[in-house]
Amino acid sequence: MSLGRALRKVLVIDNGKPCNRQTPHSHNFITQDGETPGAIALKAREQVQKYNSVHFFEGTAVTGRKSESGFEIEAQTGEIFSGSRLVFATGLRDIMPPIKGFAECWGISVLHCPYCHGYEVKQEKIGIIANGDVAFHYAQLISNWTADLILFTNGKSTLTEEQTRIVLKHNIQIIEKEIDSLEHKDGYVRQVVFKDNSVSPVKAIYSRPAFEQRSGIPKALGCELTEQGLLKVDNLQRTTVKGIYACGDTSSGRAVSVAVSTGTMAGAALNNHWREEEFS
Structure with a gap:
């Protein structure tokens, strides 16, 4: 939008598969609180398309290279596009742990951010799948939303003695059993199933899986x-x-509102730097 309003000719290559497409609602985004990610994206596209210099190509960018005039990007379907500047908003790919049901619940009842999703499961029985410093941070943070917390370290705990003492002091149970699966219905977790076949009922789970760049370009x-x-x-x-x-x-970061703000900055800064070169 910043570039369209600056009269810049822009091509947006988008395959319509954002990483949050499984999430039922987006929160902590002023004016959009509670909307689905798809609805927010559709409204954004409709508004951006009102600027005649902005065009969309439905596809996936697979390779990129530098050229005499700037850069060339090739789509999966073979089309090649050239431009003097590039903006990457290609996002991240979450790497799901080998826990059956985790991927199906991701973004629905397996959550990463309490500011985005914590209010909807406040005061419920909540699990945390993490270990070490990440586990301690989650326990410290999530306890603001609920006092009924269980920490699943999915194996031997790597918390320090001091971290363990503090976690237990706040009545947060630590379970070191290895997890087999998450029993769920339509992505809403019902209970954690351990490899010894015992279970632990929960309403939602916080976890922070590893990630990688979605695009290698x-x-x-x-x-x-x-x-x-x-x-x-x-x-x-x-x-x-x-x-x-x-x-x-x-x-x-992962918050939609933060992503939007960085996009606004990227467009405005790009145009400003470009004008500095053109006006010299």
Whole structure:
């Protein structure tokens, strides 16, 4: 939208498969609280398409290379597009752990962010699947939404003695059994099933699975990644490669409102830098 309002000719390559498409509702986004991710994306597209210089291509970008005029991007269907600047909003791919039912519940009742989903399961019996420092952080944070917490370390706990003492002091049970599956109905978890066939009923689970960049093109073009695996950007959303910007989950946090704000910044900053070059 920033680039369209700046009269820039823009092509958006989008396959319509965002990582949050399984999530039933998006929250903590002023004016959009409770909307489905699909509805938010559709409204955004309808509004952006009102700017005549912005065009959409339904497909997946698979390769990219530098060219004399800037960059070339090839789609999965073989089309090649060229441009002098690139903005990557390609997002992340979550790597599901080998727990049956986890993927089916992800984004529905297996959650990653209490600010996005915690209110809807407040004061319920909640599980945490994590270990070590991540487990301790989740226990500390989620206990603001409910006092009925269970920590599943899915194997021997790697919490420090001090962390264990604090967790137990707040009446949070620690279960070190290995998890076999999540019993659920339509993505809503009912109970955790352990490999010894015992179970633990819960209403929802917090977990933070590993992730990777959904697209390998930025790295292939030389863009650096952070230690966390995000595209490294400055405060104007510029990557480490001149002419390439990044926004959304690919370079920032998971909240939709944050993704939108970084997109606004990327578009405005790109246009400003471009004008500086054109006006010299």
